[in-house]
Amino acid sequence: MGNEQLEELRKELDEVNLQLVKLINERAKLAKEIGRVKSAQGLNRFDPVRERKMLDMISENNQGPFETSTLQHIFKQIFKASLELQEDDHRKALLV
Amino acid sequence: MGNEQLEELRKELDEVNLQLVKLINERAKLAKEIGRVKSAQGLNRFDPVRERKMLDMISENNQGPFETSTLQHIFKQIFKASLELQEDDHRKALLV
Known part of the structure; x- marks a missing residue:
């Protein structure tokens, strides 16, 4: 009984893990695209003000159970x- | 023009960030639930074999652009x- 419940919860967790893999990679694609646009405009890829805004947005939208500091650490x-x-993209572009 | 494109991509990124916050917290709820079930069964909450399986599943389902090692680092x-x-849950349970 307890084992069935555990198996069921683990299946749900595996499902969420796979969704996370997809979503984190989707985010990576967008970040690459942003890097390309910024590079074309001669802008620095690292933007601490923008990072701060994203961290604040996480804080404002966190409904738990993770602490905001935990989420922010993961996002960093x-x-x-x-x-x-x-930066890998940029290096490759320079080598072309 | 470039700036509009950048703004659009950033909006999309913010959207993905909020989805990630939700999904990571959803995962945290499941993990808490699993912790409760395991605790009731007298099982150790830390299970390196299960973690290994989850890391392998990430490797098998990674379509990039992130390297598998990067995703695994984030998941760890x-x-x-x-x-x-x-463990916080467990300590609180002991204090009741």
């Missing part, structure tokens, strides 16, 4: 990885 | 935060 990892992705 | 942060959430 995503921001960092996105910036690295944009 | 989520796993860690979920475990802390479960």
Whole structure:
């Protein structure tokens, strides 16, 4: 009984994990695109003001159970990885 | 023109960020629930075999642009935060 319940919850969790993989990659595609547009305009890819705005938006929209600081920590990892992705793109563009 | 495009992409990114906040919190709720079921069964909340399976599933379902190692790093942060959430629950249960 308890094991069935556990299996059911784990299936739901796996489903959410796969949705997260898709959504994080969708976000990465948008970040790459933004990197391209900014690069074409000669703008710096790293924009601390924009990051601050995104972190504030997370704070305003967090209904828990995670603490805002926890979500912001996770998002900072995503921001960092996105910036690295944009930099890879930029390096490749320079090599063409 | 470039600025309008940038604004449009940023709006899309904000939308994805809010979806991520919701989905990560949805995952946290499931993890809490799993923690409760495991606790009632006297099982250890930390399960490295189950974590390995989830990381493998991410690898099998990653269509990019993020590298699998990047996604796995982000998920490890989520796993860690979920475990802390479960431990908070457990401490509160002990105090009742």
